[in-house]
Each structure stands twice: as C-alpha cells, then as structure tokens.
Amino acid sequence: MVNMSRRDFVKVTGTGLALATLPGFIRSGFAKDNPGDNPYAFYFQRFGIDEDMVSKVMAEALHYGGDYCDLFFQNKLSNSIRLQDNIVNSASTNVSLGVGIRVLKGNQTGYSFTEDISLASMKAAARTAASIASGAPKAAPQTFNATKLMNYYDTSVSWEDVGVKEKVEMLQAINDDVFKEDPRVVKSSVSFSDSENYILVANSEGGLSTDYQPMLRISVGCTAEEDGRRENNYFDYSARDDIRFLTPERLKRLPKEAVARTVKLFEATTPQAGEIPVVLAAGSSGILLHEAIGHGMEADFNRQGISVFSEMINKKVAEPFVNIVDNGMNPNVRGSINVDDEGVPSQETMLVEDGILRSYLHDRITAKHYGVETTGSGRRESFKHYPMPRMRNTYMTNGPHTFDEMIASVDYGIVAEQFTNGQVNIGPGDFTFYVKAGHLIEGGKITAPIKDVNIIGNGPEVLGRITMVANDMKMAEGGWTCGKNGQGVPVSMGLPSVLVSAITVGGRG
Amino acid sequence: MEKNVYLDLGYWAQKKAKEAGADETGIGINQSRSVEVDFRDGKVENLKESTQQSLWIDIHSKGKFSSHSTNDLRKSSLEKFIPNAVDLTAFLEKDDFRTLTPPELYEGQHTVDIDINDPAQVAVTAEERLNRAKELGALLEGRDERIISIASGFYDSHSESYLLMSNGFEGHNESTSFTHGASVSMQGEGDKKPEGWKYYRAHHLEDLVSAEETAAEALLRTQDRLGAKKVPSEQLPLLLENANAARLLYYLLGPMRASYIQQKRSFLEGKKGEQIAADVLSVIDDPTVVRGLGSKYYDGDGIAAKVRPVISNGVLDDYFVDVYYGNKMGWQPNGGGTSNLIIKPGTRSGQEIEAALDKGILVTNWLGGNANSTTGDYSLGVAGWLIENGKRVQPITEMNISGNYSDLLMNLVEVGNDPYVHSSFRTPTLLFDKVSFSGS
Numbered sequence: 001m002v003n004m005s006r007r008d009f010v011k012v013t014g015t016g017l018a019l020a021t022l023p024g025f026i027r028s029g030f031a032k033d034n035p036g037d038n039p040y041a042f043y044f045q046r047f048g049i050d051e052d053m054v055s056k057v058m059a060e061a062l063h064y065g066g067d068y069c070d071l072f073f074q075n076k077l078s079n080s081i082r083l084q085d086n087i088v089n090s091a092s093t094n095v096s097l098g099v100g101i102r103v104l105k106g107n108q109t110g111y112s113f114t115e116d117i118s119l120a121s122m123k124a125a126a127r128t129a130a131s132i133a134s135g136a137p138k139a140a141p142q143t144f145n146a147t148k149l150m151n152y153y154d155t156s157v158s159w160e161d162v163g164v165k166e167k168v169e170m171l172q173a174i175n176d177d178v179f180k181e182d183p184r185v186v187k188s189s190v191s192f193s194d195s196e197n198y199i200l201v202a203n204s205e206g207g208l209s210t211d212y213q214p215m216l217r218i219s220v221g222c223t224a225e226e227d228g229r230r231e232n233n234y235f236d237y238s239a240r241d242d243i244r245f246l247t248p249e250r251l252k253r254l255p256k257e258a259v260a261r262t263v264k265l266f267e268a269t270t271p272q273a274g275e276i277p278v279v280l281a282a283g284s285s286g287i288l289l290h291e292a293i294g295h296g297m298e299a300d301f302n303r304q305g306i307s308v309f310s311e312m313i314n315k316k317v318a319e320p321f322v323n324i325v326d327n328g329m330n331p332n333v334r335g336s337i338n339v340d341d342e343g344v345p346s347q348e349t350m351l352v353e354d355g356i357l358r359s360y361l362h363d364r365i366t367a368k369h370y371g372v373e374t375t376g377s378g379r380r381e382s383f384k385h386y387p388m389p390r391m392r393n394t395y396m397t398n399g400p401h402t403f404d405e406m407i408a409s410v411d412y413g414i415v416a417e418q419f420t421n422g423q424v425n426i427g428p429g430d431f432t433f434y435v436k437a438g439h440l441i442e443g444g445k446i447t448a449p450i451k452d453v454n455i456i457g458n459g460p461e462v463l464g465r466i467t468m469v470a471n472d473m474k475m476a477e478g479g480w481t482c483g484k485n486g487q488g489v490p491v492s493m494g495l496p497s498v499l500v501s502a503i504t505v506g507g508r509g
Numbered sequence: 510m511e512k513n514v515y516l517d518l519g520y521w522a523q524k525k526a527k528e529a530g531a532d533e534t535g536i537g538i539n540q541s542r543s544v545e546v547d548f549r550d551g552k553v554e555n556l557k558e559s560t561q562q563s564l565w566i567d568i569h570s571k572g573k574f575s576s577h578s579t580n581d582l583r584k585s586s587l588e589k590f591i592p593n594a595v596d597l598t599a600f601l602e603k604d605d606f607r608t609l610t611p612p613e614l615y616e617g618q619h620t621v622d623i624d625i626n627d628p629a630q631v632a633v634t635a636e637e638r639l640n641r642a643k644e645l646g647a648l649l650e651g652r653d654e655r656i657i658s659i660a661s662g663f664y665d666s667h668s669e670s671y672l673l674m675s676n677g678f679e680g681h682n683e684s685t686s687f688t689h690g691a692s693v694s695m696q697g698e699g700d701k702k703p704e705g706w707k708y709y710r711a712h713h714l715e716d717l718v719s720a721e722e723t724a725a726e727a728l729l730r731t732q733d734r735l736g737a738k739k740v741p742s743e744q745l746p747l748l749l750e751n752a753n754a755a756r757l758l759y760y761l762l763g764p765m766r767a768s769y770i771q772q773k774r775s776f777l778e779g780k781k782g783e784q785i786a787a788d789v790l791s792v793i794d795d796p797t798v799v800r801g802l803g804s805k806y807y808d809g810d811g812i813a814a815k816v817r818p819v820i821s822n823g824v825l826d827d828y829f830v831d832v833y834y835g836n837k838m839g840w841q842p843n844g845g846g847t848s849n850l851i852i853k854p855g856t857r858s859g860q861e862i863e864a865a866l867d868k869g870i871l872v873t874n875w876l877g878g879n880a881n882s883t884t885g886d887y888s889l890g891v892a893g894w895l896i897e898n899g900k901r902v903q904p905i906t907e908m909n910i911s912g913n914y915s916d917l918l919m920n921l922v923e924v925g926n927d928p929y930v931h932s933s934f935r936t937p938t939l940l941f942d943k944v945s946f947s948g949s
Contacts, residue, residue, distance in 0.1 A: 312700065425876065
C-alpha cells in the first residue's frame with residue numbers, strides 16, 4: 001500500500017517540536033517501522049492489535065447471530081494554531097484513539113465503541129453491539145485479506161514533522177500582508193489547522209483496509225473600516241495534502257483574497273426580493289448540488305422512502321447538458337478518500353447523466369436493500385459513529401455554454417460567488433444556501449456587488465431550471481464540512497458557471 | 510472511574526504540567542455514558558451504547574498559552590502528552606492578556622439546588638428504552654393515510670465533568686439528559702414528501718412531555734406542511750412561534766460577546782446602555798432555574814454563575830465578558846456565555862395574538878440562512894402559515910426574511926405570555942412588524 005512508504009521520506013526532526021503528541025505505544029512503534037511482507041503491520045502496530053485479537057472481538061460481536069460486523073479503528077491527531085491581534089498567541093492539539101464496533105442484522109444496526117483498545121474492553125463493547133441480533137452465535141474469520149487501494153493523496157511530509165516555529169512564521173507573514181494590502185484593514189486573524197487520521201477497517205467477511213488521511217485548512221479573516229462602516233470577510237483553503245500544498249503563490253493569494261473580499265462589501269447592495277435568475281459562478285457554487293440533489297440522493301433516505309428523489313431514478317430531472325457526479329478520487333481534494341469507512345475502495349458515482357437521474361449514493365445497508373453494489377459512500381465522523389451514505393466531492397461537469405452568454409441573457413438577476421452555509425429538507429426538497437457575496441446583473445451586464453442574501457429553492461424544480469452550463473468547471477477551494485444526523489464529514493464541491501432561470505432570493509421588500 | 514479517581518488524575522496532571530515548566534493550568538475531565546435507540550416503522554433501526562472520556566489542559570507558561578485534549582487517559586500516555594504540550598507552548602508568542610480567572614470571580618456560587626442529575630436514570634433498563642422509543646412511534650401508526658414513514662427515538666445520557674484551575678478552583682458537575690421524539694414523512698403533492706418532527710429534552714425523565722403529546726405534535730407539524738407553497742414577496746408582520754423563536758435571537762448572542770466587540774465584528778459595539786430593541790423586550794440570564802436546561806453553578810472559566818439582566822425594556826444592560834477578552838478590553842469578566850435566557854412574558858397567548866392579526870406570516874420552521882454579526886444584516890429561510898383575519902389560510906414554505914437586526918428589534922411589537930420551557934432560551938411568541946418576506 002502506497003501509504004506505507006510515507007515514512008521513508010521523513011526524517012525525525014528530534015527538536016521536540018512535534019505538535020501532535022502520541023500515546024506512548026504508538027510512538028515507540030515508529031522507530032523500527034518496517035512493514036515487511038505484511039501490508040497492514042504498520043497499522044496493527046499503531047493500534048497494538050493483531051489478527052487474533054480482531055478475530056476474537058468479531059466472535060463476540062457475532063455472538064447473537066448478527067449477519068455481519070465490522071471494527072473501525074481510528075487514531076486521529078489534530079493541531080491548530082492561531083494568530084490574532086498580530087501575535088501567534090494560541091495553539092491546540094487533540095489526540096483521539098478508539099474502535100467502533102458495528103453489528104448488522106438486516107437493516108438494523110447495533111453499535112458501540114471503546115476508547116480502550118484492550119481485548120477485554122473491545123469484547124465488552126462487541127457484546128453490546130451484538131445485542132441487535134438474538135440468534136445463535138456465528139463464526140468469525142481467522143485471517144484477513146488486505147483490500148488493494150489506490151492513493152489519491154500522496155504525501156511525503158507528515159504533519160507531525162512540521163514544527164511550530166515554521167507555522168508561527170507562516171502566520172506572521174500572512175498577517176503582515178493583510179495589513180499591507182489595504183489601509184482600511186483594522187483587524188486580521190489567521191488560523192491554520194492540520195490533522196492526520198489513521199484508520200483500519202476489518203469486517204466479518206475477512207476484508208481489511210487501512211488508510212492514512214491527511215488534511216489541512218488555512219483561513220484568513222479580516223475586518224475593514226470605511227467612513228464609520230465596518231465589514232468582515234474571509235478566505236480559506238483546505239486540502240488532503242501536506243505542507244507542500246502551501247506554495248508561495250497560495251500563501252500570497254490568501255491575504256490578497258481575504259482583503260479584497262472584505263473591502264468589496266463596502267460597495268455592496270441588496271437585490272430586490274423575489275424570484276429572479278441567478279448565475280452561479282464556477283467553484284464553491286457547487287453548494288447548489290450538495291443541497292439541491294446530493295443529500296436527496298443518499299440512499300438511506302430513499303430506502304426509507306422519504307426523499308423527494310425516491311421515485312425518480314432513470315427519470316429526466318434536468319436538461320441533457322447537465323451531468324452531476326459524486327467522486328472520492330479527485331487528487332488531494334478535501335472530500336476525497338482512498339477507502340470509505342466501511343472498507344470499500346473509493347469510486348466515482350454518476351448522480352445525473354445527460355439530465356437523467358442515475359444512481360443513489362450507497363453504503364453497505366442500502367446497497368443490500370436495493371440489490372446493487374455499494375458506491376463506496378459509507379462515511380462516518382469518527383469511531384464514535386456508525387457509517388451512513390454521505391457525499392465526497394460533488395460537482396457538475398462542463399457544459400456547452402459560456403459565462404458571458406449567461407450574463408448577457410439576464411435582464412435583472414444576480415451572480416452568486418461566495419457562500420457560507422446551506423441546508424435541505426430531504427422530503428419536500430426545499431433547500432437554501434447563503435450568499436455572502438456576489439454581483440447584480442442589470443440589462444445583461446454585471447453591475448454592483450451584493451452581500452448577505454439567502455437563496456431558497458426546491459431541489460427537483462431548480463435542477464429543471466438550469467438553462468445553461470458553461471465550460472469553466474472549478475472545485476471549491478475552501479473547507480466544507482457536511483453535517484447529517486449529528487455527524488460532520490469533510491466534503492468538497494464544484495461547479496462550472498450555471499444559470500438557474502428563477503429562484504427565490506432574499507432581499508429588499 | 511469514581512469521582513475521586515478523576516479528581517486525583519486531574520491533580521496529578523496539574524502537578525505533571527508544573528514539573529514540565531507550566532506556570533498555571535486549567536484542566537477539565539469529562540466522562541459520559543449514553544444510549545441511543547432509534548425505531549423506524551415498528552422496527553429497531555439503530556441501537557447505540559457508549560462510554561467516553563476526555564481530558565483537556567490549558568497551559569499558561571511564561572506569558573504564553575496553548576490548549577490540548579486527549580481521550581487517552583492512561584498515565585503512561587499523559588506522561589508524554591503533558592510535557593510535550595508544555596514544550597510546544599514555548600514556541601508561541603507572549604500574550605499578557607492570557608491569564609487564569611482572577612480567584613475572586615470563583616466566589617459566590619449560588620446555592621439553589623438546580624437538580625439536573627436524575628437519580629432515576631441508573632434504573633432505566635435496556636427494555637424500557639426500547640419500549641419507550643417503540644411506543645412513541647406506535648402512537649403515530651395509522652393516524653394518517655398519507656404517512657410514508659415514522660421514525661421515533663429515545664436517548665439518554667449521564668455526564669460528569671471536573672474543572673481544576675491551578676490558582677484554586679475545583680468544580681464538579683453531574684447531570685443527566687433524556688430526549689424523545691418522532692419524525693414523520695407524508696406523501697404530498699407530486700414527489701414532495703413533507704416532513705415534520707417534535708423532540709423534547711429534559712434533565713429528568715419525569716419532565717419529558719408525554720409520548721402522546723409529543724407524537725400528536727409531530728403529526729400535526731407534518732400535516733401542517735402539506736400543500737405549502739411560497740406566496741408573493743411583501744412586507745408583513747412576522748408572528749414567531751414560541752418553540753422556534755430562539756433561532757432568530759441566537760444571532761444576537763455573538764455580537765453581545767466581548768470577543769466580537771474586541772475583534773470589531775459586532776454591530777452592537779458601543780450600544781451598552783442604549784436602546785437596541787423595543788421596550789417590550791426584557792431578557793435575563795438565570796443559571797438558577799430548577800431543572801433548567803442551561804442551569805449551572807460556574808462557567809468554563811470557573812466564574813460563579815449569577816442571575817443578571819441582559820436587556821431591560823429594550824436597553825442593552827451588558828455584554829458577555831470572558832476572562833481573556835475582558836482583559837483585552839479592560840472590562841470585568843462576567844462569564845463569557847449564557848445559562849437560561851428568559852424573556853419577560855407579555856399578557857396574551859400566542860393563539861390570542863394570532864387571532865387578532867389582520868395579515869401576517871406565522872413562522873414555525875426555519876430553512877437555513879445566516880446573519881452578519883458585523884453589520885447586523887440577516888437573511889433567513891422560513892416556513893409556516895399565511896395569516897389573514899386571524900386565520901391560517903395557506904401553509905407557506907421556500908420564503909426568506911431579510912433585513913437588519915437594528916430595525917427588526919425596534920419593530921418588536923408584542924411578546925406573548927407563553928415562554929417555551931423546553932429550551933435553555935425560554936422564548937415566548939413574538940410579533941414583529943414590517944418584515945420583508947421574499948417569495949414568488
């Protein structure tokens with residue numbers, strides 16, 4: 001597995017700077033790290049487990065005759081560091097370690113977890129999860145076969161080996177640039193966070209997968225003053241990547257964008273309230289897809305019959321130039337995963353193909369229900385949660401139109417460019433997303449900036465009202481986290497410029 | 510672990526941090542055990558049981574600060590974790606405003622027995638949990654032929670936390686929580702499947718609103734959504750149902766914090782002692798409510814929680830000031846957060862206010878949106894009912910309200926006498942005039 005060679009590139013800095021602190025047994029495993037022939041030895045060593053232990057815990061989990069069980073081992077190390085009022089004055093670290101044990105009986109889930117990875121604790125948790133079933137014991141596998149995986153976030157530097165000093169200097173340089181950028185800036189804050197997530201998933205069918213999931217997010221916020229008015233805005237990047245992501249170009253662009261987005265708001269107005277045409281600018285406008293269709297295509301809602309899309313598979317939902325995918329394989333993109341949290345290799349799933357609704361996003365339970373293969377969409381927030389069908393990177397592919405054509409076709413409308421949040425009610429399909437910034441379109445031309453308007457629409461209706469799709473597809477750059485049933489997972493989204501012929505925009509009465 | 514085991518661990522960690530070079534520490538240890546039972550259409554869907562624990566430590570060392578947390582509470586692990594945390598702090602920059610809470614603020618905790626730990630929780634059996642979740646769902650079966658699916662659940666937990674400040678504070682908090690409720694989906698027009706739900710939470714099992722009433726509300730809140738559509742954009746009175754009024758007011762809490770003001774991100778800067786709302790609005794923060802969902806003895810800084818006015822007859826009494834931003838602003842810290850926010854009730858019930866309304870929109874659900882803390886601008890999605898001549902004439906959805914909080918609060922014309930007690934923000938029905946609704 002590609003991840004295993006990662007350590008070959010890393011030299012131990014020996015400075016004592018490692019931000020993330022590891023439980024002792026894990027740290028001691030690193031020095032003589034030699035995976036040898038066993039591709040998952042590194043992870044067994046990390047968690048202090050072996051095949052025999054996993055097998056024994058599974059036997060306990062299947063004690064009451066569950067159809068299936070899986071164990072999800074996780075060790076996540078997170079760091080953050082923040083600059084405020086010109087000094088790098090706080091940092092935090094978090095260590096999370098544990099195993100979640102899931103037992104399935106038909107569509108039913110028994111779940112328990114423990115933070116103590118000892119055989120006794122794991123067996124006790126397994127017995128709790130086992131109680132979802134009530135039959136005779138089933139046998140657990142004795143040996144496990146590693147699932148072959150691709151690596152979509154090849155990294156060479158561990159976040160553990162990036163020193164605090166280096167981060168402090170980086171934040172200070174960005175802060176200096178923020179103030180140099182515009183004299184109207186009165187406050188600046190810069191925060192940087194990184195994490196490394198080590199997972200091992202073993203299941204009662206003898207499958208075993210491991211993954212090393214890095215992540216970074218860097219965010220710059222500022223407040224500016226002009227004529228007694230204040231505005232605040234921000235810009236951020238997030239990626240499944242290592243320190244090499246933070247190129248000089250990106251580090252220069254962060255403060256520039258943050259300031260430009262803030263001072264532009266001084267000129268911003270509010271559009272007239274009502275149903276008007278909206279051009280969604282390429283990039284993070286993909287939030288439209290996430291809310292308008294993505295959630296409604298998660299198969300658990302459809303299995304339950306409660307999604308607005310429940311009876312629409314193979315039906316026309318949009319113009320033939322509309323193609324929408326959910327993909328876990330985009331290199332270094334925030335929502336990418338080499339393997340899902342049920343141990344299934346990452347995939348690309350066609351949600352809408354040539355305007356026709358094609359496939360739901362499946363996890364193991366829903367795939368079995370529908371008699372199809374899982375789409376590798378079973379994700380969870382942590383070992384404390386059971387997996388559910390979730391999105392990864394949801395985006396629309398390029399279409400035949402151009403951005404200029406769209407603008408020219410609109411008499412009064414808006415271009416939506418920056419977003420902060422969105423949500424959807426799965427059943428009726430009503431969704432919203434909040435436009436932090438954009439522009440008015442008047443008489444076929446882009447005019448004044450706008451700010452702070454909520455857009456509200458109905459998923460299937462809005463898909464049907466996509467009348468143009470341009471050829472300038474871009475992925476979102478910032479850090480999006482999707483929440484569902486109390487679980488947050490990192491995702492991304494993307495969109496070429498798109499024209500929606502009419503949608504309700506909040507604004508002046 | 511027993512109480513003294515956690516306390517001992519906390520003091521041990523405090524000592525380890527000092528040995529490693531920390532001048533002062535704040536340490537928290539949390540432990541909780543929870544069970545979740547979900548039913549769907551008569552069958553168990555999920556059954557989840559868990560116990561978790563964590564330790565966090567704030568390190569103050571030579572004027573520098575950092576914060577760390579872990580769920581690996583073995584001493585052998587903490588023995589490495591804590592010195593590393595102290596070492597790391599040395600690489601940050603000095604910040605003279607970062608201090609522990611001044612010890613005098615620990616004094617004077619109220620003596621009301623807030624009664625937030627239900628001793629009956631330990632006696633709740635696995636079977637009872639299953640039955641409660643199942644019965645709540647069963648109460649809805651066959652109640653409406655348009656029902657597609659019914660989800661019901663029962664969730665309970667027991668939590669303990671300890672807070673140790675190295676300058677002389679030791680706090681212990683123990684509480685239980687019970688939640689039950691149901692979500693209902695129905696077949697609406699075309700492919701639309703409106704959903705409605707009702708969940709209630711309480712510290713004591715006996716305080717949960719009955720399963721019958723909860724189920725009936727979940728059903729009604731779903732039936733209410735059938736045939737909902739947007740109506741034309743118009744400036745109208747906004748009648749806000751008590752159970753959902755808090756969402757609108759939560760956006761005020763950020764701008765009332767010292768951190769927002771110090772960072773120049775608050776539209777309420779300089780408004781202390783000024784009229785920020787119509788004089789019908791008075792709000793107090795009361796940590797002493799018996800069994801209140803926000804009741805407490807001390808806050809996260811260890812500051813003794815006290816009853817205090819927040820807004821009196823529309824005048825902003827004070828900001829929420831934590832220790833750090835209090836130091837930066839030169840203000841006396843009063844606790845950075847809230848406990849139970851209680852709005853002084855008016856004279857009429859929500860029903861009476863509704864019956865007297867010529868035309869307006871009753872909001873019963875929120876649909877996303879956001880607000881700008883720096884300017885006070887808001888734009889929020891809403892659903893509910895169009896009211897004409899005191900009657901609910903059309904269920905509405907897919908509409909937005911937009912404006913600025915400074916105007917909205919001054920346009921508050923009436924406060925109901927019906928505070929919603931199943932929340933730490935006890936809001937009655939609220940009536941605002943002249944709100945911009947956008948729809949078709």
